[in-house]
Amino acid sequence: MKLKGKSILIISNEPWGDVWYSKQNYAFELSRNNQVLFLNPVKKWSPISILTSRIRTTQYSDTLHILDYGNPLPVRTKQLDQWNNKIISKRLRKWIKKNHFNDYIVWTFDPHRLYDAKLLGARLGIFHYVDMYGPEHFGSHKLYDNSDVILATSPKLIEGYSHYNKPTYHIPHGISKxxxxxxxxxxxxxxxxxxxxxxxxxxxxxxxxxxxxxxxxxxxxxxxxxxxxxxxxxxxxxxxxxxxxxxxxxxxxxxxxxxxxxxxxxxxxxxxxxxxxxxxxxxxxxxxxxxxxxxxxxxxxxxxxxxxxxxxxxxxxxxxxxxxxxxxxxxxxxxxxxxxxxxxxxxxxxxYLFDKMLTDIGEHLSELLRE
The missing domain is CATH 3.40.50.2000 (Glycogen Phosphorylase B;)
Known part of the structure; x- marks a missing residue:
């Protein structure tokens, strides 16, 4: 699979701004040849979000937009987290379809939320492990269950997850040209x-x-x-x-x-x-x-x-x-x-140029999808 001409939904646990981490860099690099929608961390919960998730976008470039939204429920227990994930995933899926963002890949860096790419309507779900979140995060286990492929910047980050039997690839940190x-x-x-x-x-x-x-x-x-x-x-x-x-x-x-x-x-x-x-x-x-x-x-x-x-x-x-x-x-x-x-x-x-990293990822995805 060549990562060109695709629609990609990136879920980040760190917001778009002047300070960039791996998530922002991947969004920027992917947007050179793809349409990218970058989901910021969720807004602070407000009762108004029960009825509407306050979905808003801002444009960074012609091929990169930043999306903000609010959770419908306060995430205070595992059960509320699961209910919230289902509701907001369906709302986002409806909004994405309405805005003609079709046949897209979900590429998540966030272990806490939106942990079911299929529920979001994606053709493919990628969990990109760039930080040591720790196995205690409920979302990271759900992501391993629901993702099609796992990418990790170091094999050390994914020790203890082998029992999920998911295709896993080591992709080191990249650098922009x-x-x-x-x-x-x-x-x-x-x-x-x-x-x-x-x-x-x-x-x-x-x-x-x-x-x-x-x-x-x-x-x-x-x-x-x-x-x-x-x-x-x-x-x-x-x-x-x-x-x-x-x-x-x-x-x-x-x-x-x-x-x-x-x-x-x-x-x-x-x-x-x-x-x-x-x-x-x-x-x-x-x-x-x-x-x-x-x-x-x-x-x-x-x-x-x-x-x-x-x-x-x-x-x-x-x-x-x-x-x-x-x-x-x-x-x-x-x-x-x-x-x-x-x-x-x-x-x-x-x-470690991003061009090479993205080519390697595309080849791994081709193996997975047998394209």
Missing amino acids: DEYIISADQLEKIKLPFKRYGLYTGAIDYRMDFSLVEKALKKFNHINFLFVGPVQLPETNDAAQRIFTEKKYPNALAIGPRHYKELKYFIHLADFCISFLDVKHIPNTISNHKTLGYLAQGKPIFSPVFHAYKELGDIIYMSNDHNELLELMDHYFKKGEDEIQPAKRIEYSKK
């Missing part, structure tokens, strides 16, 4: 109080290793560190408060989120990148989709050991030991690295 195109005009629009810096992009929240960040800020107090992403600090983490609330370290600057398509310019201007994630959270040991963006610009990356990249050697500097990782940084700052390393990183990242 746009990430290699740097506009000089856009580059000039990046205004910062310093020219040289190390860069972190992504959410600044409980998943970050604030202790490691603080150690780096202290050890390399002559180097600027730029943090680009939404700030949601854990209140009980003293290091987080010192760095981002009290602003104790003058070499740390957090500027909040920027649109995903702008991040490549901050990466391009950076001397190096960091992915200081807390390995006590198991998903942080698997992979980080920001890594490919760093590699696409040839940047040195300092991070914990990601399972997906542990065979790459020294094109990524990885260690789960704080002191060892800081020593790797110190060595790089003092000695530099082989001049061939940036080219090796760029070459590696191109193995």
